[in-house]
């Protein structure tokens with residue numbers, strides 16, 4: 001059950017390659033408008049490519065060169081949207097039974113299959129209810145069961161938790177974790193936790209192009225794109241590797257530890273945690289640390305810390321430190337981070 005997609009959609013400035021291995025869950029991450037939903041739409045058959053092709057398990061979903069196009073309902077692909085989109089006039093059970101029924105299974109068989117899927121998503125109790133009688137979280141569970149009951153070879157999930165209240169999201173995430181195990185799926189998400197808990201691999205899109213593709217933990221712990229760094233909550237400074245230092249275009253130098261062999265002049269990123277950054281009003285003398293003068297742009301409470309943002313990086317410090325240093329937007333300060341806290345990777 002493996003997917004291979006390589007296609008362009010000129011109107012949306014999308015030029016994307018994506019593969020999903022057998023039993024692999026891929027998180028598709030990226031800023032708003034980067035093309036995540038369009039990529040899913042290409043696979044599901046809701047969007048037409050200008051050039052390119054996609055195959056699922058060796059079967060062609062579309063191929064512009066050969067003018068081949070498989071109807072969406074014949075693709076073996078199920079798409080789960082942000083909104084559950086259940087049939088309003090059918091009970092939860094019949095919504096779930098719809099897939100097996102339309103594949104030609106008997107009414108009784110379809111209902112049996114639907115019951116067992118409702119059990120899997122912990123929603124048996126709502127079998128008789130109509131969608132209007134379900135909460136958002138309950139309806140989304142039914143939608144998951146409905147998608148899986150059709151026995152898709154590939155499941156596409158477009159921000160399945162986005163429309164849910166924060167307090168019901170964890171339960172659905174657990175259900176998804178359970179039902180996605182061993183399945184081929186693509187999950188579009190903005191949430192780093194979804195990517196970490198649900199996906200084996202993370203692919204990051206920016207402006208319609210794949211900018212990262214690797215094991216989820218690696219993409220999030222060693223981000224090379226600005227987006228992955230932002231969602232992982234890490235600082236990332238881009239530059240060139242010169243004289244064992246990352247040198248930014250504006251001349252700012254950041255020392256750190258290379259995590260792979262680097263050559264002079266390589267385009268690199270220096271990655272470090274906001275919690276590793278200390279703030280001083282006057283630069284500390286004679287320390288073997290990175291010291292960069294910045295202008296504070298924003299203060300944001302994060303847990304019991306305050307994230308102090310500047311254009312170059314962010315620092316997490318205590319509210320007491322904010323008060324003591326009299327930090328506020330517009331204030332000049334020195335961000336200080338030990339070289340041992342900075343990881344350097346090729347971009």
Ligand SMILES: Nc1ncnc2c1ncn2[C@@H]1O[C@H](COP(=O)(O)OP(=O)(O)OP(=O)(O)O)[C@@H](O)[C@H]1O
Pocket residue numbers: 011012030031032033034035036037038039
């Ligand atoms: N129906 C449409 N017709 C034309 N252009 C569209 C349509 N839907 C989206 N676009 C454009 O295509 C590009 C990619 O959008 P897409 O919705 O795929 O991004 P996304 O990464 O899913 O964004 P989000 O995170 O906001 O859902 C954007 O420039 C968007 O404005």
